[in-house]
Amino acid sequence: xxxxxxxGWVILPITLPAFTITGMWIVYAMALSNNHICPVxxxxxxxxxxxxxxxxxxxxxxxxxxxxxxxxPPESCFFSLICSLGSxxxxxxxxxxxxxxxxxxxxxxxxxxxxxxGWICAAGLTMVGSFQVDHAKVLHYxxxxxxxxxxxxxxxxxxxLSYRMAHTYWNWWAGHIRCxxxxxxxxxxxxxxxxxxxxxxxxxxxxxxxxxIFIINVLVYYGTFSFEFGAITTDTFLVLLKASRxxxxxxxxxSTPATPHAHSTSENLAMI
Numbered sequence: 644x645x646x647x648x649x650x651g652w653v654i655l656p657i658t659l660p661a662f663t664i665t666g667m668w669i670v671y672a673m674a675l676s677n678n679h680i681c682p683v684x685x686x687x688x689x690x691x692x693x694x695x696x697x698x699x700x701x702x703x704x705x706x707x708x709x710x711x712x713x714x715x716p717p718e719s720c721f722f723s724l725i726c727s728l729g730s731x732x733x734x735x736x737x738x739x740x741x742x743x744x745x746x747x748x749x750x751x752x753x754x755x756x757x758x759x760x761g762w763i764c765a766a767g768l769t770m771v772g773s774f775q776v777d778h779a780k781v782l783h784y785x786x787x788x789x790x791x792x793x794x795x796x797x798x799x800x801x802x803x804l805s806y807r808m809a810h811t812y813w814n815w816w817a818g819h820i821r822c823x824x825x826x827x828x829x830x831x832x833x834x835x836x837x838x839x840x841x842x843x844x845x846x847x848x849x850x851x852x853x854x855x856i857f858i859i860n861v862l863v864y865y866g867t868f869s870f871e872f873g874a875i876t877t878d879t880f881l882v883l884l885k886a887s888r889x890x891x892x893x894x895x896x897x898s899t900p901a902t903p904h905a906h907s908t909s910e911n912l913a914m915i
Contacts, residue, residue, distance in 0.1 A: 652739065653873040659732045660862035666725040667858070671707065673718035680712055681705040683852060688844035703844065708851045709858060710776040710783065719775055726772020730765040736865060737761030740801070742882040743871055748808050757800035764793040791857070795832055798825045798864045817870045824864045831857045 674680045681688075681701035692700035705711070713722025741758040744751065770786025802825045805818035831853050838850035 649875050649877065650873045652875045653869045655732065656736055656866050656868035656872055659729065659736060660866045663725060663729045663862055664859055666721065667709065670718045670722045670725065671712045673721065674712040677715070677718070679715050679718070680707045683707050686845065686848060703847060706847050706851050709854055710771070710787070713772070714775045714777050723772040726768050730768040733765040733768065733865070734762055736868060738883070739872065739875065739879065740868055742879045743875060744804055744808065745882045746879050751804070753800055754804060757797055757804065760793045760797045760800065764790050764797055767793065791832060794861050795828060798828060798861060813870065817867060821864060821867055824860055828857055828860045828864070831860060
């Protein structure tokens with residue numbers, strides 16, 4: 644009986660970056676309009692703004708880090724909402740990707756590790772959105788310290804899996820795109836971390852820019868899963884319900900049973 648395809652799932656990987664990137668820029672615009680941060684185009688900062696109260700003075704507290712954009716109300720409410728919904732979609736995409744790889748490639752330790760990392764990243768993202776940096780700094784930084792490295796490892800492992808599963812021209816191109824995004828994300832994440840721990844205004848501002856770029860890069864990476872999600876079938880969900888099935892059950896041409904042949908051989912010997 645042919646399995647029914649569910650091409651509607653192709654929308655999910657596209658929805659995550661579209662919703663999250665748009666939402667984050669809305670939060671940025673709200674924080675900017677309330678003078679809670681300075682624009683990303685600003686490169687001039689002051690040590691204090693005691694003598695300037697016109698909203699044009701910028702200190703290190705106004706650097707447009709993603710966390711700073713969602714630090715104060717009312718934008719903090721939208722920031723928490725976006726992080727919570729985004730983490731939920733990350734979990735669903737990670738679960739479907741995990742099942743898809745098992746269905747097409749078979750059980751793999753790398754796939755399992757990537758799945759766990761994706762869910763840990765979602766937990767860290769939830770903490771980032773729930774605990775604002777100026778009100779619960781330790782918990783916020785714990786969440787960020789969990790979310791950023793695990794998201795990087797997730798896309799790195801998924802790039803390896805993409806090459807292992809590649810059988811067509813488009814599969815190879817998807818692997819190439821993901822590999823480029825993963826390498827670019829690694830460079831940006833390292834630079835952001837190095838600049839973030841510096842005290843200079845310019846380096847701190849660069850850290851904020853690289854943080855934005857890294858987040859957008861990871862979200863775009865998730866969007867590339869739409870290449871495979873269009874091929875999700877009902878069997879993809881059965882994989883989650885029947886985790887004990889053998890790897891060969893997911894691959895065509897490997898399910899020829901040996902028992903009937905053995906029985907026929909025994910019967911022939913008995914007749915002789």
